[in-house]
Structure formats: C-alpha cells, structure tokens
Amino acid sequence: MSDQTTDELRAEIRDWMASNLTGRFEVLRHRGNAGDGDALPDLRKEWERVLAGSRWTCPGWPHEWGGRGLSVAEQIVFQEEYSRAGGPGRMGHIGEGLVGPTLIAFGTQEQKERFLPGICSGTEFWCQGYSEPSAGSDLGNIRTRARQDPATGDWLVSGQKVWTSLAHLSDWIFVLARCEEGSVGRNGLIFLLMQLDQPGIEVQPIRQIGGGAEFNSVFFDGARASAANVVGKPGEGWKVAMALLSFERGISTLGQQMGFAQELELVCEIARENGAAKRPDLRQRIARAWTGLRAMRYLAMRVLSDDPSGETMRETLGYKYHWSNWHRDLGKLAMDVLGRDANVISDDPRHERLRQLFLFSRSDTIYGGSNEIQLNIIAEQGLGMPREPRGSLF
Amino acid sequence: MDLVLSDDQKMIREEATRLLAERSTSERVREVVEAAQGVDAELWATIAGELGWCAMAIPEAFGGLGLGMTEQVLLMEAVGRRLAALPLWSTSCMAAPLIAAVGGDTAKAELLGRIAGGEAATVAWDIFAVDPLAHIGFDARASGDGYVIEGRAAQVSDLLAAAIVLVPAQLDGGLALFALPAGTGNSALLPTLDGTRQIGELTLDPVALPASARVDAAGFDAADADAAIASAMLGLAAEQIGAACGVMDVTLDYIASRVQFGRTIASFQAIKHRCARLEVDFSEARSLVYGAAAGFDATSPAERGMEIAAARALAGDLLYRASEEAIQLHGGVGFTWEYDPHLYFKRAQAASCLLGATHAHLGLIADALLGAEEAR
Structure with a gap:
C-alpha cells in the first residue's frame, strides 16, 4: 500500500472523528480506557452505533460481513487516528476483535449470520469467559462444567468465571468449559456462546483498587447454551480458544501506544508546570520512558510487518512483558512527578487520570499472562530453554 | 516505513555473520588481544580489501555501492557479535560520513574512493562526548600557502590502523577539517582495557600542512x-x-x-x-x-x-x-x-x-x- 493511500485514509478518519466526537459525545474523549472501562456505558454504546452508521466498526473484517476489508497497515492507521482524537474505549472491542474473527474462521454459516451483524451494528456486546478462580495463568485448569441435555442437545453450564471485563454491560459471553468428565488440561474443553440474560447466570461486579468496577465474577448454575452455539467441535475448545487470542495480532496495540504517548505527554506537561522537570532524577526517568515507548513502537511495527520468514517471532514474545512493565513504571513516574499533589483529590481531571494510571497499571503485568508466565514463555519458546515441570496437585 | 529486511539485506547479514563466525573465532580474538595492537589486520584485508564492506554505504558516484544505513547497521551488528577487531566503525560510521557531510568535492572524490577501496580511516575528535565536535583539541592557522596545526586528541579509535586520519580543528572562529598526510605528527598506541579496539593518542606539536590537507568545503559547524x-x-x-x-x-x-x-x-x-x-x-x-x-x-x-x-x-x-x-x-x-x-x-x-x-x-x-x- 502506498503512503498516499494511507495519508488519504488518515485524513478521512481525522475529519470523521473531528466532526462526530462532538456535542454530547464530547464528554467521551479519553474516557472508558483500561482502568476507566465502566465509565459512561450508555453513551459509549450509542457512540458505537454512530461508528457503525459510518461503517467504522469492524473495518478489518471482510466486506461480506459488513467490514471494509482494510489491510493491517490501514487498520493501524485507524487505531492511531482514533486514539489521537481521544476516541473512547471501545465497548465493542471484544466482539469486533475476538469473537468476530473467531466466528469468521471457525463458525458455522448459521452462527455467522446470527452473530456478526449484531457486532458490526453496535447492538450486541460481548465479554470473555476464560479465567476462573483456579485457572488464571494456568488456563488449562478450567473447572466450569458443560453437560449435554439429552432431550434438546443443548449444553448446561455450571461453575464460575472471573475477571470478566464489562460482563455487567454485555449481552453475550463466550465460555470455555470442560465437557468431558475426568479430562484434564487442554483436552475435553468446549467453546460456547451464551446469552447472559438468563436464569442460570448471575453477574457480580468486582470493585478494583482504583474504586471502579469493570471486572466481574460470572456465576453459572445450569445455564443453557443452545446446541447451535458450540464453536468448533466439543472437546476441541482449547484450539478455538487459543486461535481467538491470536486474532488480535496486536493491531490495537498501536492505538494503545497512542494512549501511552498521550499519558507520557501529560506527565511531561505537569513536570514542566510544577518544577519536577528541573529534577535530574526525574529528567532521566522521563527520558527513559520516552526511550521505552519509541522502542515499543518499532518493536510493534516489526511484529506487525507480516514477515513470512517469521524472523521476528522470537522477539514478538517479549512484547507483552515490555509494554506492561513500561506502563506500570509510567504510573509510578506520574506519581513521583505529581509529588504531594498525588496525595489529595483535586479538581484537576489530569491528576485523577494519572492516579488511575498508577493504580490500574498494576493489573497490566498480571492479566493476559503475568510477568512470570511471560518470562517462562520467552525462555522456553524464544530461547529454547527447558520447560517447567508440571506439578501433581489439582 | 518498512521494518522488514529485504532479501538482499538478509543476505548481507548472513554472509557477514558466516564469515566472521569462521574468521573471528574466540581463539583469533585472543590472539589479537595478546598481540596488543587492537586490530586484526588479516581480517581487515579480507573484508575491506577483498569484500568491499567499506564501499557499501558510500555513494556510487564515489566508487561505493550507495546502500543505506540499514546495511551499515547489519554489518556493525555482525562485527560486534564476534568482537571482531576491525576499524570498520571508525572508517564507515565516523570518517566516511564526516567527509560526505562536510568534505569538498575534490576531497570527497579522493578520500571516499580510497575508503571504498578498503583503506581504513578515523576522526580525531572528542570520542567521549555526545557532541564530539564541541570541544576540539586542535587549533589551526593559515601560514604561507598552507596551515600550521597544533593540539592533542587523547584517545583516537584505530589511529595507527588508519591510512586516513581526519582532524577537525578550530580555524578563524569556525571549524575546518584536515586529512593528515601519512607520517604527520606523533601517534602513540595506548594499552587498553578492551584489547579488541585500537586506541591511540595523537599529538601535533605543531606541524605544518600543505593547503591540500584541508578537506572541508568551506568551513563547517557541528550542525x-x-x-x-x-x-x-x-x-x-x-x-x-x-x-x-x-x-x-x-x-x-x-x-x-x-x-x-x-x-x-x-x-x-x-x-x-x-x-x-x-x-x-x-x-x-x-x-x-x-x-x-x-x-x-x-x-x-x-x-x-x-x-x-x-x-x-x-x-x-x-x-x-x-x-x-x-x-x-x-x-x-x-x-x-x-x-x-x-x-x-x-x-x-x-x-x-x-x-x-x-x-x-x-x-x-x-x-x-x-x-x-x-x-x-
């Protein structure tokens, strides 16, 4: 793709954001991102429908399912311009980035026709049912059970999911559950699509260290998934679950980086205002933060550059560790730059944004594979070092 | 911007990596360290003289291949990996780009051509500073048909290995660049912590240079x-x-x-x-x-x-x-x-x-x- 095409697309998105993220949507700027995910949910759902009205939801999907068929490079442009304009955290992210591509790859024609339009039009919202109290880093240790109702062929699910982002604001959940009695690890799992609003499901918000509640526990007690809503074959849920995680391919990370750059700029702005910019130790740390962010940008660009030789595969493995630790450090740097102002709640919304950054970024190095798991993966898959022995306690 | 290496770039990297794995082995690096010269002259003759590594980044007009910074970086990475004691950094990353940036046309044609042909070069600037031209240790003044130059550079990389020694000097309130004719001044080899990079001390006490030794176009500044x-x-x-x-x-x-x-x-x-x-x-x-x-x-x-x-x-x-x-x-x-x-x-x-x-x-x-x- 030529730079000229990219430039035109960039200008188009910029104009669109400028003329649509206005009026009553103005308050959504920079809201609803990680740590603030439960902010203004109704208005953000409306915003999703405004996006959909101009076909800016699901731009990477193929045309036949309502997308624009944008290339990776073009999707990156969209993410960058969306974030640059302060576009709010996407309520439709899980549907668009995870469920849709999974159904397009593994779903039946019926499933595609039933679910893809709702995602694309911003009318049905999704959440992810993977983690459980006993299956965090060790996702294979899932205990939620699915047994088939012999009368209808439907699946009846019992158990508990946890850390389910925005479950209280979603319509559907995809669930990884154990469908074969006595199976362990990655075998005997099933991937189910389930409606949240039904008698056997209860959603309980979890209040986080920042005070907000965007995560939830989801309890299942004989909840029903229609036989038509199994993705892939029963028993092969792990394959689907892992493929789903690979779909995102980090395209949204460049948008995420635009958010990081805005946070770093905010830290610099406050440092210039309050005199922290004169402190040699803080100057060095701010310069290090800039350095880490620039490295992250080039690392992501190399990872996303679609090199068929897989040359960057080994380096890709470190990306999550890098960004999450960088972001956590930025949270601490922000507090140190704020100094005494970090300790009292003030009217300055910038201060509150940085306090939330400080608190919520503690989760960055835990979710999606904790630091410790990431280092195992890098050592084992990247450097070819021996695998951790499996324990015998279940 | 495309960050995927082209097939040609990958080939350059693979060839360089293969050759250096063969030639700059642990045993060979230890021989260089023991010999205390900081340069593997045989290996340099191969990569600069026979294989033309120094020609890569030099424009085609001056006898080079006109390749870019990415190729340069890949070569330097391969050299670093084997601790190969080569004056490549001084030659290709310092001296050649300095001539290309501030050299006059005649000097460019001559010096870049010699570098492309495999002659080592270096720059006697302040190698420990982020702005190596900010505190120059040499002063020059016009004298007769030429110049008189005086001063000292405490540590110059690959000084004795270099056939071309570039000396930036203060001249009439600005900077001028001189290429020392062979045998000019006093070059002393210094024993080093790291035996794989040659370091020398250059003293010009003072020396007279012909007008042709001045190689910049018409004065320059750090920018x-x-x-x-x-x-x-x-x-x-x-x-x-x-x-x-x-x-x-x-x-x-x-x-x-x-x-x-x-x-x-x-x-x-x-x-x-x-x-x-x-x-x-x-x-x-x-x-x-x-x-x-x-x-x-x-x-x-x-x-x-x-x-x-x-x-x-x-x-x-x-x-x-x-x-x-x-x-x-x-x-x-x-x-x-x-x-x-x-x-x-x-x-x-x-x-x-x-x-x-x-x-x-x-x-x-x-x-x-x-x-x-x-x-x-």
Missing part, C-alpha cells in the same frame, strides 16, 4: 556534521547489540550443558527468567536500532537525534548487563581467562562511554522533551 555524528552513534549502538547477542549465545550454550543437582542449570526458573529479561531488553534495543536506521534519512534531525540517543542508551546498558550476567551465570569459570565472558565484559565497559555514557544520552532526550536543563 553540518550532524549526520556523521548520528551515524557514528548508531553504528556503535549496532555493534553493542551485536556483542550483546554474542555474549547471550555464549551464555545460553554454557548453561544448557552445565549440570548441577541432576539437571542443567538452564532448567532453573531463576536462571530462565534472567535470560528472558535480557531477551526482552535485546528485542527492545534492536528494534530501536533498526527503526532508527530505517528512518535515518527521512526523520528530522531533532527527532533522529532523540531516537539515536535512545538506541545508544539502551544498547550500551544492554551490553553491560548481558556481559555481567554472562559472568554470573557461568559461575566460577566466568571469572577465568579461559572462558569468553570477560572479553565481552571489557568491551561493554570500554564502549559504554564512547560518544557519551547513558546519562548523557538520556540528558539529550530530556532536554528535547522538557527544555534544556537550567544551569545550576
């Missing part, structure tokens, strides 16, 4: 030489990530074979995690070096300066950490002359302060982000 300084810094960063890769290879090999408590020490999570953290730092530094190289000609000088300072800071810290970890993870043998970690460890320390240490690079970035530091 005119920005591309040359940037190239030197980026080339060094590339060499540092290469050396980091080399020492990580050595360490990973060792811990995969060392058995304690009935298992390889590579199987201990404490050790895996330390290696994995180095790998993360490596990916980060390498991405920055490759990214800065790909954008070298297109990025504004200010932003390029920040990126290259960032690359240099990360690469310098990475190499030091990778080599100190190498000693620790080798255990007792890591402390011996026989095993290789000390070769990298010495290189890491010696290179860490070239063209500024980490705090100076971070200082440049902070100045750009926050405004220059107030004088205290």
Whole structure:
C-alpha cells in the first residue's frame, strides 16, 4: 500500500472523528480506557452505533460481513487516528476483535449470520469467559462444567468465571468449559456462546483498587447454551480458544501506544508546570520512558510487518512483558512527578487520570499472562530453554 | 516505513555473520588481544580489501555501492557479535560520513574512493562526548600557502590502523577539517582495557600542512556534521547489540550443558527468567536500532537525534548487563581467562562511554522533551 493511500485514509478518519466526537459525545474523549472501562456505558454504546452508521466498526473484517476489508497497515492507521482524537474505549472491542474473527474462521454459516451483524451494528456486546478462580495463568485448569441435555442437545453450564471485563454491560459471553468428565488440561474443553440474560447466570461486579468496577465474577448454575452455539467441535475448545487470542495480532496495540504517548505527554506537561522537570532524577526517568515507548513502537511495527520468514517471532514474545512493565513504571513516574499533589483529590481531571494510571497499571503485568508466565514463555519458546515441570496437585 | 529486511539485506547479514563466525573465532580474538595492537589486520584485508564492506554505504558516484544505513547497521551488528577487531566503525560510521557531510568535492572524490577501496580511516575528535565536535583539541592557522596545526586528541579509535586520519580543528572562529598526510605528527598506541579496539593518542606539536590537507568545503559547524555524528552513534549502538547477542549465545550454550543437582542449570526458573529479561531488553534495543536506521534519512534531525540517543542508551546498558550476567551465570569459570565472558565484559565497559555514557544520552532526550536543563 502506498503512503498516499494511507495519508488519504488518515485524513478521512481525522475529519470523521473531528466532526462526530462532538456535542454530547464530547464528554467521551479519553474516557472508558483500561482502568476507566465502566465509565459512561450508555453513551459509549450509542457512540458505537454512530461508528457503525459510518461503517467504522469492524473495518478489518471482510466486506461480506459488513467490514471494509482494510489491510493491517490501514487498520493501524485507524487505531492511531482514533486514539489521537481521544476516541473512547471501545465497548465493542471484544466482539469486533475476538469473537468476530473467531466466528469468521471457525463458525458455522448459521452462527455467522446470527452473530456478526449484531457486532458490526453496535447492538450486541460481548465479554470473555476464560479465567476462573483456579485457572488464571494456568488456563488449562478450567473447572466450569458443560453437560449435554439429552432431550434438546443443548449444553448446561455450571461453575464460575472471573475477571470478566464489562460482563455487567454485555449481552453475550463466550465460555470455555470442560465437557468431558475426568479430562484434564487442554483436552475435553468446549467453546460456547451464551446469552447472559438468563436464569442460570448471575453477574457480580468486582470493585478494583482504583474504586471502579469493570471486572466481574460470572456465576453459572445450569445455564443453557443452545446446541447451535458450540464453536468448533466439543472437546476441541482449547484450539478455538487459543486461535481467538491470536486474532488480535496486536493491531490495537498501536492505538494503545497512542494512549501511552498521550499519558507520557501529560506527565511531561505537569513536570514542566510544577518544577519536577528541573529534577535530574526525574529528567532521566522521563527520558527513559520516552526511550521505552519509541522502542515499543518499532518493536510493534516489526511484529506487525507480516514477515513470512517469521524472523521476528522470537522477539514478538517479549512484547507483552515490555509494554506492561513500561506502563506500570509510567504510573509510578506520574506519581513521583505529581509529588504531594498525588496525595489529595483535586479538581484537576489530569491528576485523577494519572492516579488511575498508577493504580490500574498494576493489573497490566498480571492479566493476559503475568510477568512470570511471560518470562517462562520467552525462555522456553524464544530461547529454547527447558520447560517447567508440571506439578501433581489439582 | 518498512521494518522488514529485504532479501538482499538478509543476505548481507548472513554472509557477514558466516564469515566472521569462521574468521573471528574466540581463539583469533585472543590472539589479537595478546598481540596488543587492537586490530586484526588479516581480517581487515579480507573484508575491506577483498569484500568491499567499506564501499557499501558510500555513494556510487564515489566508487561505493550507495546502500543505506540499514546495511551499515547489519554489518556493525555482525562485527560486534564476534568482537571482531576491525576499524570498520571508525572508517564507515565516523570518517566516511564526516567527509560526505562536510568534505569538498575534490576531497570527497579522493578520500571516499580510497575508503571504498578498503583503506581504513578515523576522526580525531572528542570520542567521549555526545557532541564530539564541541570541544576540539586542535587549533589551526593559515601560514604561507598552507596551515600550521597544533593540539592533542587523547584517545583516537584505530589511529595507527588508519591510512586516513581526519582532524577537525578550530580555524578563524569556525571549524575546518584536515586529512593528515601519512607520517604527520606523533601517534602513540595506548594499552587498553578492551584489547579488541585500537586506541591511540595523537599529538601535533605543531606541524605544518600543505593547503591540500584541508578537506572541508568551506568551513563547517557541528550542525553540518550532524549526520556523521548520528551515524557514528548508531553504528556503535549496532555493534553493542551485536556483542550483546554474542555474549547471550555464549551464555545460553554454557548453561544448557552445565549440570548441577541432576539437571542443567538452564532448567532453573531463576536462571530462565534472567535470560528472558535480557531477551526482552535485546528485542527492545534492536528494534530501536533498526527503526532508527530505517528512518535515518527521512526523520528530522531533532527527532533522529532523540531516537539515536535512545538506541545508544539502551544498547550500551544492554551490553553491560548481558556481559555481567554472562559472568554470573557461568559461575566460577566466568571469572577465568579461559572462558569468553570477560572479553565481552571489557568491551561493554570500554564502549559504554564512547560518544557519551547513558546519562548523557538520556540528558539529550530530556532536554528535547522538557527544555534544556537550567544551569545550576
């Protein structure tokens, strides 16, 4: 793709954001991102429908399912311009980035026709049912059970999911559950699509260290998934679950980086205002933060550059560790730059944004594979070092 | 900007890596260290004379191949990986770009042609500063048909190996560049911590030079030489990530074979995690070096300066950490002359302060982000 095409697309998105993220949507700027995910949910759902009205939801999907068929490079442009304009955290992210591509790859024609339009039009919202109290880093240790109702062929699910982002604001959940009695690890799992609003499901918000509640526990007690809503074959849920995680391919990370750059700029702005910019130790740390962010940008660009030789595969493995630790450090740097102002709640919304950054970024190095798991993966898959022995306690 | 290497670039890297693995072995590097000259002259004859590595980045008009910064970085990375004692950094990353940036037409044609043909070159500037032209140790004045030049450069890389020694000097309140004719002044070889890079002291006490020794177009300032300084810094960063890769290879090999408590020490999570953290730092530094190289000609000088300072800071810290970890993870043998970690460890320390240490690079970035530091 030529730079000229990219430039035109960039200008188009910029104009669109400028003329649509206005009026009553103005308050959504920079809201609803990680740590603030439960902010203004109704208005953000409306915003999703405004996006959909101009076909800016699901731009990477193929045309036949309502997308624009944008290339990776073009999707990156969209993410960058969306974030640059302060576009709010996407309520439709899980549907668009995870469920849709999974159904397009593994779903039946019926499933595609039933679910893809709702995602694309911003009318049905999704959440992810993977983690459980006993299956965090060790996702294979899932205990939620699915047994088939012999009368209808439907699946009846019992158990508990946890850390389910925005479950209280979603319509559907995809669930990884154990469908074969006595199976362990990655075998005997099933991937189910389930409606949240039904008698056997209860959603309980979890209040986080920042005070907000965007995560939830989801309890299942004989909840029903229609036989038509199994993705892939029963028993092969792990394959689907892992493929789903690979779909995102980090395209949204460049948008995420635009958010990081805005946070770093905010830290610099406050440092210039309050005199922290004169402190040699803080100057060095701010310069290090800039350095880490620039490295992250080039690392992501190399990872996303679609090199068929897989040359960057080994380096890709470190990306999550890098960004999450960088972001956590930025949270601490922000507090140190704020100094005494970090300790009292003030009217300055910038201060509150940085306090939330400080608190919520503690989760960055835990979710999606904790630091410790990431280092195992890098050592084992990247450097070819021996695998951790499996324990015998279940 | 495309950060995927082309097939040609991959081929250059593979060929360089293969050749240096064959020729700059641990045994060979040790011979160079013991000989205390800091240069592997035989290997230099091969790569510069026969294979034309110095011609790569030189424009075609001057007898080069006209390739870009990415190719340069790939070569420097391969050289660093084997600690090959070659005056390539001085020649291709400092001297050639300085001539290209500020040289007059005649000088460009002559000197760049000689470099492309395999002659080594260097620059007698302040090699420890982020702004190596800010404190020049040489003063020149016009005298008769030529010039008289006087001064000293305490540490010049590859000084005795270089056939072309470039000397920036103060002249009439500005800067001029001279190429010393062979045998001019006093060049003394210095014994070094890192035996794999030659360092010499140049004293001009004072000497007369013919007018033809002056090679700049018509005076210059540090800003005119920005591309040359940037190239030197980026080339060094590339060499540092290469050396980091080399020492990580050595360490990973060792811990995969060392058995304690009935298992390889590579199987201990404490050790895996330390290696994995180095790998993360490596990916980060390498991405920055490759990214800065790909954008070298297109990025504004200010932003390029920040990126290259960032690359240099990360690469310098990475190499030091990778080599100190190498000693620790080798255990007792890591402390011996026989095993290789000390070769990298010495290189890491010696290179860490070239063209500024980490705090100076971070200082440049902070100045750009926050405004220059107030004088205290």
